[in-house]
Amino acid sequence: MKGLRDHLIARISEGGPITLADYMAACLMHPEYGYYATRDPFGVAGDFITAPEISQMFGELIGLCLAQCWLDQGAPDTFALAEAGPGRGTLMADILRATKGVPGFHAAAELHLIETSPILRKAQSKTIARPDITFHERVDTLPELPLYLVANEFFDALPIRQFERDDDGWRERLIGLTDGQLAFGLGGPTALPQLAHRLSDTKPGDLVETCAPAEAATAVIGARIHAHGGAGLIIDYGDWRSLGDTFQALKDHAATDPLANPGGADLTAHVDFEALARSAAPAAHSRLTAQGVFLERLGITQRAQALARNLDGEALENHIAAHRRLTHATEMGTLFKVLGLFPKTANPPPGLET
Numbered sequence: 001m002k003g004l005r006d007h008l009i010a011r012i013s014e015g016g017p018i019t020l021a022d023y024m025a026a027c028l029m030h031p032e033y034g035y036y037a038t039r040d041p042f043g044v045a046g047d048f049i050t051a052p053e054i055s056q057m058f059g060e061l062i063g064l065c066l067a068q069c070w071l072d073q074g075a076p077d078t079f080a081l082a083e084a085g086p087g088r089g090t091l092m093a094d095i096l097r098a099t100k101g102v103p104g105f106h107a108a109a110e111l112h113l114i115e116t117s118p119i120l121r122k123a124q125s126k127t128i129a130r131p132d133i134t135f136h137e138r139v140d141t142l143p144e145l146p147l148y149l150v151a152n153e154f155f156d157a158l159p160i161r162q163f164e165r166d167d168d169g170w171r172e173r174l175i176g177l178t179d180g181q182l183a184f185g186l187g188g189p190t191a192l193p194q195l196a197h198r199l200s201d202t203k204p205g206d207l208v209e210t211c212a213p214a215e216a217a218t219a220v221i222g223a224r225i226h227a228h229g230g231a232g233l234i235i236d237y238g239d240w241r242s243l244g245d246t247f248q249a250l251k252d253h254a255a256t257d258p259l260a261n262p263g264g265a266d267l268t269a270h271v272d273f274e275a276l277a278r279s280a281a282p283a284a285h286s287r288l289t290a291q292g293v294f295l296e297r298l299g300i301t302q303r304a305q306a307l308a309r310n311l312d313g314e315a316l317e318n319h320i321a322a323h324r325r326l327t328h329a330t331e332m333g334t335l336f337k338v339l340g341l342f343p344k345t346a347n348p349p350p351g352l353e354t
Contacts, residue, residue: 004033004263009177017176017185020247021159021212024267028157029116033263036117036157049253050153051235051291051332052091055322057307059094061298062233065350066095066148067102069231073346076229079146081109084139084217085154087120089113089127095150096128114139114154139220147230149221155276156236156268158213160247163195165206170195173207175259182259202243209242209269215279218341222280225341231349232280232341238271239337240288246270273339286340286352292333295326297351 008026012018028035051058070079083092092113099105111128114136115121121135136142162173164186172187198208221232238246249258251265258267277285304323311319327333340352348354 004030005182005261007033008175008182008262009180012175012177012182017174017187019161019172019174021161023175023262024159027262027265027267028159030263035263035266036120038119038263050087050091051326051336052087052094052152054325055319056094057300057303057323058295058326059091060098060303061295061300061351062091062150062152063095063098064102065233065298066150066231067099067105068350069342069346070105070108070146070148071102073146073229073231073343075104075108076146077104077108078110079108079148079230080112080143082112082114082142082147082149084114084149084151085157086113086115086124087153089124091150091152092124093127093129096130109148110134110143110145112136112142114142139217142220142224144224144228146228147221147224147232149230149232150235151233152235154236155211155214155217155234155271156238157266158211158217160209160211160269162207162209162245162247163192165199165202165204165208167204170208182262184259201241206243207245209246209272211269211272211275214271215275218276218279222283222341225280225283225343229343229346231346232283233349234271234273234276234339234341235291235336236271237335237337238273240272241274242270242272271337273337277339280341282344283341284344284346284348284354286338286342286348286354289338289352290329290334291336291338292327292329294338294351295333300327 029037031037086092111130111132112134113124116137163170164173166189168189170192171189174185174187175182176185195208225232246269247258249256249265249267256265273288308316308319325331340349342348
């Protein structure tokens with residue numbers, strides 16, 4: 001039986017090398033062979049574990065952060081509570097549970113999830129267990145309402161392109177064939193106006209990644225927030241500005257060759273937060289903040305202590321390990337960053353600053 005590898009080899013044989021973005025899109029979302037289209041990749045039995053799966057504290061604090069933004073902006077009587085890339089629905093379920101006691105918040109909220117995978121949509125519907133979920137393929141179909149949105153490990157899975165600097169400009173890193181097998185190569189020299197600003201901080205041989213879908217999505221999110229109010233929390237691994245090859249594959253919780261098993265491994269790249277912030281204008285953005293610092297400012301240690309009072313033995317050990325994993329500098333605390341989006345007339349979300 002032919003699989004995605006054969007499909008890609010045939011495509012390249014007929015049409016020539018493809019961009020890394022084309023490869024990622026096929027591997028992740030091909031309707032028959034795509035990674036997200038054919039499985040639930042989350043949790044111990046999957047290929048990776050996200051912060052909401054590690055501890056309920058993560059989603060609780062995110063929910064209360066968004067609720068405080070809503071209160072600070074006058075508690076609009078109708079708003080879109082949205083998540084981009086909701087996984088199994090764990091984060092949104094925790095957000096809803098934590099905000100149940102905020103007067104008027106649930107009555108005003110319309111629930112919107114941006115998810116393309118039919119398998120994950122079913123999981124989200126089961127986890128959240130509400131009949132009023134509106135699913136979206138893209139962020140641009142979100143309603144014209146105040147928007148309170150979270151995107152946790154969403155942007156890292158959007159297809160990127162890679163460009164290597166040479167003496168005269170840039171050459172794109174492409175995927176072609178060597179001896180009939182998938183292999184990386186470089187295209188010819190090309191002028192790239194969108195990377196003109198990177199000529200001043202790069203040298204020949206340096207590699208820069210771009211993500212047009214991420215910039216398009218944040219442009220929509222920023223426009224909604226600017227026009228109607230709201231807040232956005234973007235949480236992902238990456239840094240302020242892209243530099244170097246961060247394209248990677250994960251299978252069974254371990255790194256693997258990204259060309260070895262098309263459609264069988266998760267493909268991601270670090271997020272260029274500067275590009276997201278620039279695309280979100282005219283909405284304002286916060287200073288990029290380490291996840292551990294953000295969660296500590298929101299009170300995760302106090303929440304952890306409160307939950308620990310009812311635990312002992314292995315459950316307590318797991319709880320302590322979860323707190324450490326989310327916040328410690330050697331684990332997710334520094335690798336993951338948080339960027340807040342908000343109206344220029346409002347304060348940044350709690351836990352963040354300008």
